[in-house]
Amino acid sequence: MDGTKAWYQSKTVWGALIAVGASLLQMAGIELGQDVQADLADIAVTLAGVAGGLLAIYGRIAAQSGIGGK
Numbered sequence: 001m002d003g004t005k006a007w008y009q010s011k012t013v014w015g016a017l018i019a020v021g022a023s024l025l026q027m028a029g030i031e032l033g034q035d036v037q038a039d040l041a042d043i044a045v046t047l048a049g050v051a052g053g054l055l056a057i058y059g060r061i062a063a064q065s066g067i068g069g070k
Contacts, residue, residue, distance in 0.1 A: 006052065008045075011045050014041040015038075019037060022037055
């Protein structure tokens, strides 16, 4: 692997979290199919990317010092 990405941008991580959640739901009597789990992973990655972008914009606006070069 050449590049790196944040954990929240990984479909593998989201897929694993959703699989754990689906297992817990199954214990409660609610079953999610594989296609639903895959769709949820795609949605989670997209929402995490949006949240990260919004947080970066907020951080830049709220920053106490400006960006400058040498």
